[in-house]
Amino acid sequence: MNEEFSIEIINPDKxxxxxxxxxxxxxxxxxxxxxxxxxxxxxxxxxxxxxxKILSNSNTEEYYVxxxxxxxxxxxxxxxxxxxxxxxxxxxxxxxxxxKNAEEESTKKxxxxxxxxxxxxxxxVLKSIN
Amino acid sequence: MASLDDLKKRITSVKSTxxxxxxxxMVAAAKLKRAQESAERGRPYSEKMNNxxxxxxxxxxxxENAPKLLSGTGxxxxxxxxxxxxxxxxxxxxxxxxxxxxxxxxxKLIEEGKELKIITVGSKGNDQLKRVYGxxxxxxxxxxxxxxxxxFDAEKVSKxxxxxxxxxxxxxxxxxxxxxxxxxxxxxxxQQIIPLNTTxxxxxxxxxxxxxEPDEDEILxxxxxxxxxxxxxxxxLENSASxxxxxxxxxxxxxxxxxxxxxxxxxxxxxxxxxxxxxxxxEIISGAESL
Numbered sequence: 001m002n003e004e005f006s007i008e009i010i011n012p013d014k015x016x017x018x019x020x021x022x023x024x025x026x027x028x029x030x031x032x033x034x035x036x037x038x039x040x041x042x043x044x045x046x047x048x049x050x051x052x053k054i055l056s057n058s059n060t061e062e063y064y065v066x067x068x069x070x071x072x073x074x075x076x077x078x079x080x081x082x083x084x085x086x087x088x089x090x091x092x093x094x095x096x097x098x099x100k101n102a103e104e105e106s107t108k109k110x111x112x113x114x115x116x117x118x119x120x121x122x123x124x125v126l127k128s129i130n
Numbered sequence: 131m132a133s134l135d136d137l138k139k140r141i142t143s144v145k146s147t148x149x150x151x152x153x154x155x156m157v158a159a160a161k162l163k164r165a166q167e168s169a170e171r172g173r174p175y176s177e178k179m180n181n182x183x184x185x186x187x188x189x190x191x192x193x194e195n196a197p198k199l200l201s202g203t204g205x206x207x208x209x210x211x212x213x214x215x216x217x218x219x220x221x222x223x224x225x226x227x228x229x230x231x232x233x234x235x236x237x238k239l240i241e242e243g244k245e246l247k248i249i250t251v252g253s254k255g256n257d258q259l260k261r262v263y264g265x266x267x268x269x270x271x272x273x274x275x276x277x278x279x280x281x282f283d284a285e286k287v288s289k290x291x292x293x294x295x296x297x298x299x300x301x302x303x304x305x306x307x308x309x310x311x312x313x314x315x316x317x318x319x320x321q322q323i324i325p326l327n328t329t330x331x332x333x334x335x336x337x338x339x340x341x342x343e344p345d346e347d348e349i350l351x352x353x354x355x356x357x358x359x360x361x362x363x364x365x366x367l368e369n370s371a372s373x374x375x376x377x378x379x380x381x382x383x384x385x386x387x388x389x390x391x392x393x394x395x396x397x398x399x400x401x402x403x404x405x406x407x408x409x410x411x412x413e414i415i416s417g418a419e420s421l
Contacts, residue, residue, distance in 0.1 A: 008174075011175065011281075012172060012175050012176075012281040012360060012363050013168055013172050013175075013281060014168075014171040014172075015171065015174060031343055031344055034343075041341050042341060043340060043342070044185070044186065044341075044342055044343075045342070045343045046352050046353070069349075069352075069353060069356070071178070071182055073340075080178055
């Protein structure tokens with residue numbers, strides 16, 4: 001059976017990625033990582049900082065995302081995000097910069113629990129890929 | 131009649147103006163292409179976002195407790211108007227059209243006894259509005275330094291708006307911008323973003339078969355602020371394409387007018403040159419005859 005479905009990643013200013021041959025996508029959803037296969041039930045969720053994995057028969061790609069919205073419907077996975085970086089040919093400086101920003105942010109006092117959680121996540125992920 | 135020298139000077143000055151307007155037209159045409167492309171590239175994002183929100187708002191079970199950004203504060207006393215204009219002039223009726231649309235909306239609001247607050251984005255709008263509505267302008271934002279429209283600028287504007295909304299500064303927020311139709315036509319738009327207008331697309335069939343994780347409310351709370359940034363970003367993209375389009379056609383007109391003016395002045399110049407020659411001849415002939 002054909003197990004491929006399509007994915008599109010859209011940035012506010014452009015279409016970031018469009019593929020029709022992916023077999024599995026692992027997304028860092030807000031309540032934990034979520035693997036999506038073909039014929040998954042229609043779902044809407046949003047992302048926390050983490051690593052997005054796109055698996056196909058030929059290769060595996062990894063991306064770092066900070067936030068976004070995911071929708072899966074009719075075997076099309078749409079991801080709307082304003083911050084996504086490919087980890088294939090990763091730009092060390094960019095990641096270091098993000099890490100620095102995140103560290104600065106985490107030192108702020110008046111954070112809500114939720115944003116505190118998101119920043120901790122961000123730091124953890126950034127450190128792991130750095 | 132002006133002297134030959136004066137005419138010559140005027141012709142040169144009109145010609146150099148023409149050169150400038152022509153160059154501006156070329157620049158605008160090149161920028162327009164880029165702006166148009168990015169406006170088109172930005173469309174899928176805002177459309178998708180809109181779809182998801184529509185699906186969500188139909189799926190929401192408890193309308194009463196829906197987030198305020200979606201359902202509004204229940205009042206419509208204080209209106210916030212966000213006027214998006216350009217930072218540069220010389221673009222024909224571009225800014226004037228937005229301002230005209232906004233002003234008619236303002237006077238309607240004031241007639242109805244509503245309270246009005248204005249945020250201007252872009253310095254041209256601020257310049258034109260501060261004379262009449264100066265005391266209503268609560269903030270003026272300008273992105274003179276950013277070269278291209280980018281999402282971070284849009285996010286900054288939306289953060290300001292959302293902060294003010296959460297402080298209870300206003301009940302209804304409308305943004306004004308020019309929608310790009312083609313190079314000669316830009317349509318001024320007024321779009322209400324808070325509370326969100328979900329009635330427009332009612333005719334579509336919204337089957338609600340989504341699963342939500344976490345629940346609808348939480349997603350909506352997360353999504354609605356993003357949607358405002360997206361809408362503002364879309365408006366900014368449309369605006370920048372419109373601005374370049376308007377500038378291009380305005381400069382095209384100016385170049386043509388300058389051409390006509392040069393023709394007219396050249397005819398006048400030649401005519402007075404001939405007249406001067408004829409006059410000299412007559413003087414010489416009549417001088418010779420009198421001898």
